[in-house]
Amino acid sequence: MEFLAGGRAEVRITRADVGKRVSVRRLTGDGEGAPAFTDAVGVLTSWDEGVLSITRRDGTSVRIEESALVAAKVVPPARPRRKVPAAGTRELQEVAARSWPALEAERLGEWTLRAAGGFTRRANSVLPLGDPGLPLDAALERVEQWYAERGLPAVIVVATGRPDTDEELAAELERRGWDAERHTRVRISALAPLADLPASPPPGSAGVTLSREPGADWLALYNRTGDSGGPPADALKVLTGGPSVWFATVRAADGGTAAIGRLVVDGRWAGFAALEVAEDARRQGLATLVTAALAERALDEGASAAYLQVEADNAGALALYDRLGFTDHHGYHYRRARPGGRR
Numbered sequence: 001m002e003f004l005a006g007g008r009a010e011v012r013i014t015r016a017d018v019g020k021r022v023s024v025r026r027l028t029g030d031g032e033g034a035p036a037f038t039d040a041v042g043v044l045t046s047w048d049e050g051v052l053s054i055t056r057r058d059g060t061s062v063r064i065e066e067s068a069l070v071a072a073k074v075v076p077p078a079r080p081r082r083k084v085p086a087a088g089t090r091e092l093q094e095v096a097a098r099s100w101p102a103l104e105a106e107r108l109g110e111w112t113l114r115a116a117g118g119f120t121r122r123a124n125s126v127l128p129l130g131d132p133g134l135p136l137d138a139a140l141e142r143v144e145q146w147y148a149e150r151g152l153p154a155v156i157v158v159a160t161g162r163p164d165t166d167e168e169l170a171a172e173l174e175r176r177g178w179d180a181e182r183h184t185r186v187r188i189s190a191l192a193p194l195a196d197l198p199a200s201p202p203p204g205s206a207g208v209t210l211s212r213e214p215g216a217d218w219l220a221l222y223n224r225t226g227d228s229g230g231p232p233a234d235a236l237k238v239l240t241g242g243p244s245v246w247f248a249t250v251r252a253a254d255g256g257t258a259a260i261g262r263l264v265v266d267g268r269w270a271g272f273a274a275l276e277v278a279e280d281a282r283r284q285g286l287a288t289l290v291t292a293a294l295a296e297r298a299l300d301e302g303a304s305a306a307y308l309q310v311e312a313d314n315a316g317a318l319a320l321y322d323r324l325g326f327t328d329h330h331g332y333h334y335r336r337a338r339p340g341g342r343r
Contacts, residue, residue, distance in 0.1 A: 013072045015047045019244075021302040024054065024072040026064050037070060043244050043265065043301045046212075055243040057267035057302075059098045075302070084190055085268070085305035089164045089330050090129060092186055092269075092307060097127055099264035099271040101241035103234060106146065109133025113146050117234030120224075121182060121334050125155040128169060136172060144337050154337035161331040170335070178335040183312040187326035191270055191306045194295035194324060199288045201250065208293035214239055214247045217257040221276050239274075242266065246297055248290045252281060259286035263294040270298035272308040275317075287320055 013022050021043050028038040042056040050066040102114030102123045110130030116123035124147075132139035144154040156173065159165040174180070201207040214222070214236070224235070239245075242264040252258040258281040262274035272294060277286045295306065308326065310317045 011069050011072045013044065013074060017074055018044050018047055019297070020044055020300060021075040022054065022072055023075050024052070024064060025070045026068040027070055028068070040064070041075065045244050055266075059095075059243045059266045061243070084327060085188060087188065087305070087329065089159050089162055092188075092329060093127065093129060093159060095266050095269045096122075096186070096271065096307070096309065098266055099242045100238060100273070103237055104150075108139060108142060111139065111143075113143060115147070115150050115152060116238050118152060119235045119238055121155060122157070123238050124152055125157045125334060128156060128158070128166065137176075140176065140337070156335045157332055158335055159330055159332045161328075165330055170333075173335040177338045179338050181334050181336060183331060183333040184309050185312055185318070185331050186307060186309050186329045187321055188329045189306045189324070189326045191295055191298055191304050194291055194306055195299050197288050197292040197295075197324065199285055199292045201289060207250065208290055209249045209251070210246050210293065210297060211249070212240075212245065212247070214260075214262075215249065217251075218247055218249050218260050221257045221260050221278060222274055242271075244301060246294060248294050250286055250290060252278070258284075259290050261290040261294055263298060265298050265301045265303050268302075268304050270295065270303040270306045272306060275308075288324065291324060 013020075013024075021041070023039065023041045025037050025039050027036065040054050040056070040062050042054040042062070044052060045055045045061070046053040047066075052064045052066060052069075053061055054064065055061045097112070097114075100120070100122045103116040104114070106113045108126075109132040110128070111132045112127045112129070114123055114125060114127060118124055126143055134142065140154075143156065147154040156169075156178070158170045158173065160167055160170055170180075219236075222239075239262065244265040246263040246265075248259075248261040248263070249257060250259040257278060259277045260274060261272065261276075264271040264273070272291065275287055275290060298306070306326070307329070308321065310321060312318075312331065
């Protein structure tokens with residue numbers, strides 16, 4: 001990458017560039033037997049107390065001491081793509097898992113056992129991305145034991161609906177008496193058209209405010225503490241986890257909260273979640289307004305594709321996402337171990 005301007009390196013980023021895609025070069029050695037410099041490209045997610053945090057496209061983060069910077073610049077955004085992205089199911093499963101991270105995780109072969117104090121099924125279920133490394137019955141016994149130790153039900157998330165999903169696992173769990181629940185659709189879209197959605201704030205509203213942390217007003221409208229009454233501290237850790245997280249808030253004319261949304265940018269993917277509109281503020285285009293603002297932010301960070309998850313029986317949300325241009329990619333549901341279920 002080229003950092004020179006007039007023959008010398010320059011640091012051309014500031015704290016005001018947090019949220020933008022940047023290229024940086026830092027000093028990592030003395031040049032004697034080791035590389036003197038290392039380059040990094042990604043989203044500048046924070047710059048606090050002399051330390052920069054940069055999130056790469058693969059979701060990993062690198063921390064850089066400000067004193068080690070040799071050169072840096074903002075990377076202009078690529079031309080937005082407007083076609084629906086091509087993606088395999090596993091890619092989306094991995095991206096979605098990073099965007100809603102569990103507080104505790106343990107590997108079982110290629111399965112990941114996840115827990116977060118009971119806050120949401122997604123963060124408290126097994127993600128099976130291959131072979132558990134044990135015969136299935138032995139793996140399921142280990143899963144049940146692991147969740148019982150944490151006072152949680154044993155739950156496995158199972159992707160369905162495409163050639164690369166887990167139809168066989170779903171059938172085996174069905175045969176063993178694991179109950180199916182919460183059928184969900186994963187939907188995708190090109191990102192650029194979402195940023196172009198016609199939307200304007202209602203009279204008296206200041207529009208969409210974006211922040212890195214959810215405020216008390218955001219959390220009040222979100223109003224979820226988890227399937228098992230998970231403690232708020234666990235919920236906050238899950239909500240703020242992910243490579244590059246943003247929270248959108250729209251205030252009503254009376255000062256209340258009219259709408260909220262959550263965005264996680266992870267490489268080319270922008271994940272939309274927690275889109276809520278206050279009951280007395282509906283049918284004013286606020287969901288579209290929030291989506292467009294978050295999509296614009298994601299484009300600024302270099303993303304090009306969007307995804308979201310919506311429960312299959314939520315007719316209102318499905319209709320909204322149809323209008324916004326999202327299409328089905330695959331489905332998933334949860335399989336819960338039934339007490340005394342067959343083996």
